[in-house]
Amino acid sequence: xxxxxxxxxxxxxxxxxxxxxxxxxxxxxxxxxxxxxxxxxxxxxxxxxxxxxxxxxxxxxxxxxxxxxxxxxxxxxxxxxxxxxxxxxxxxxxxxxxxxxxxxxxxxxxxxxxxxxxxxxxxxxxxxxxxxxxxxxxxxxxxxxxxxxxxxxxxxxxxxxxxxxxxxxxxxxxxxxxxxxxxxxxxxxxxxxxxxxxxxxxxxxxxxxxxxxxxxxxxxxxxxxxxxxxxxxxxxxxxxxxxxxxxxxxxxxxxxxxxxxxxxxxxxxxxxxxxxxxxxxxxxxxxxxxxxxxxxxxxxxxxxxxxxxxxxxxxxxxxxxxxxxxxxxxxxxxxxxxxxxxxxxxxxxxxxxxxxxxxxxxxxxxxxxxxxxxxxxxxxxxxxxxxxxxxxxxxxxxxxxxxxxxxxxxx
Numbered sequence: 069x070x071x072x073x074x075x076x077x078x079x080x081x082x083x084x085x086x087x088x089x090x091x092x093x094x095x096x097x098x099x100x101x102x103x104x105x106x107x108x109x110x111x112x113x114x115x116x117x118x119x120x121x122x123x124x125x126x127x128x129x130x131x132x133x134x135x136x137x138x139x140x141x142x143x144x145x146x147x148x149x150x151x152x153x154x155x156x157x158x159x160x161x162x163x164x165x166x167x168x169x170x171x172x173x174x175x176x177x178x179x180x181x182x183x184x185x186x187x188x189x190x191x192x193x194x195x196x197x198x199x200x201x202x203x204x205x206x207x208x209x210x211x212x213x214x215x216x217x218x219x220x221x222x223x224x225x226x227x228x229x230x231x232x233x234x235x236x237x238x239x240x241x242x243x244x245x246x247x248x249x250x251x252x253x254x255x256x257x258x259x260x261x262x263x264x265x266x267x268x269x270x271x272x273x274x275x276x277x278x279x280x281x282x283x284x285x286x287x288x289x290x291x292x293x294x295x296x297x298x299x300x301x302x303x304x305x306x307x308x309x310x311x312x313x314x315x316x317x318x319x320x321x322x323x324x325x326x327x328x329x330x331x332x333x334x335x336x337x338x339x340x341x342x343x344x345x346x347x348x349x350x351x352x353x354x355x356x357x358x359x360x361x362x363x364x365x366x367x368x369x370x371x372x373x374x375x376x377x378x379x380x381x382x383x384x385x386x387x388x389x390x391x392x393x394x395x396x397x398x399x400x401x402x403x404x405x406x407x408x409x410x411x412x413x414x415x416x417x418x419x420x421x422x423x424x425x426x427x428x429x430x431x432x433x434x435x436x437x438x439x440x441x442x443x444x445x446x447x448x449x450x451x452x453x454x455x456x457x458x459x460x461x462x463x464x465x466x467x468x469x470x471x472x473x474x475x476x477x478x479x
Contacts, residue, residue, distance in 0.1 A: 070311035118253030121297025200230035255294030
């Protein structure tokens with residue numbers, strides 16, 4: 069709906085995993101490194117954990133899309149609330165094998181499939197998503213499948229994806245001894261949230277419309293806790309709101325309003341309290357930044373945002389990191405997206421410095437030369453100029469003071 073209004077090629081903030089739009093933050097880069105190492109080993113279990121929405125599935129699909137092909141067969145298991153026998157059938161289905169028969173039939177069928185792939189010099193990789201939902205008996209079944217070998221070569225390698233409870237489950241399982249690489253995905257940092265939003269927008273042809281102020285991005289980070297899926301949900305609603313209201317700029321007030329409507333519709337009372345604390349933190353940081361800057365422009369934009377925000381009473385929860393986006397008034401929006409940056413004053417200041425420096429050194433010398441005729445002996449001129457050095461120093465001091473005053477005016 070809003071794609072046409074903003075001139076976008078598609079929706080930039082989808083909730084479903086999109087490997088083509090994968091964003092490599094620091095934690096995702098580390099996870100990719102561990103995954104590549106584990107895949108190079110070709111055996112055992114690789115474990116990736118993280119809160120819901122941190123990008124575990126997108127991460128593995130991005131990597132498996134690169135490794136799948138003639139040398140590797142990848143099967144994915146997404147429904148994991150299964151007991152041992154049902155798990156074997158689901159694994160057979162993931163590799164397009166028949167799911168009928170007894171447990172013994174399923175195991176023999178899987179072994180024959182794995183052996184046949186090994187004889188073709190192909191590796192088989194099983195990706196188990198939401199692995200924290202597996203019962204202990206299913207973990208034991210996976211461990212037994214990892215015993216299949218052809219000579220010294222393991223026939224099956226597994227990647228387990230799950231939320232933090234998966235680590236506790238594995239700690240009490242014999243399968244833990246087969247884990248060769250593990251990584252926990254952390255939420256995005258504040259500066260990574262800005263890069264993530266910019267990455268998603270550019271992927272669909274964004275050219276600066278709409279723009280996001282730096283403080284708005286800081287608030288998005290705080291309200292989403294740096295979780296990519298929550299960022300997507302909030303930004304998608306924000307763009308829809310902007311389309312309906314015909315807005316081309318998003319500030320703190322717009323983000324707060326959209327989030328308040330979201331949590332009210334979903335009945336997320338805890339999120340509403342967190343939101344108020346986060347908004348108070350962002351607004352307080354903006355006010356402190358303005359008070360600390362003697363040359364800051366009018367605080368009217370900040371006051372306007374503060375007046376329009378009205379949410380339930382605060383409870384301290386989320387927004388410590390978002391203050392880093394508020395290093396200057398929101399009007400300048402130095403860390404925003406699409407908003408023009410006021411760097412012209414800096415360029416003017418640099419030019420003034422160069423001009424004044426030249427005046428400081430050239431002006432006194434030109435004065436000395438003017439006091440002597442062309443062709444006059446140089447030594448008398450220099451000797452006669454010694455008496456004027458005090459006035460030269462005064463001229464230089466006056467010029468320096470003029471330079472300092474000019475630089476202050478230029479900001």
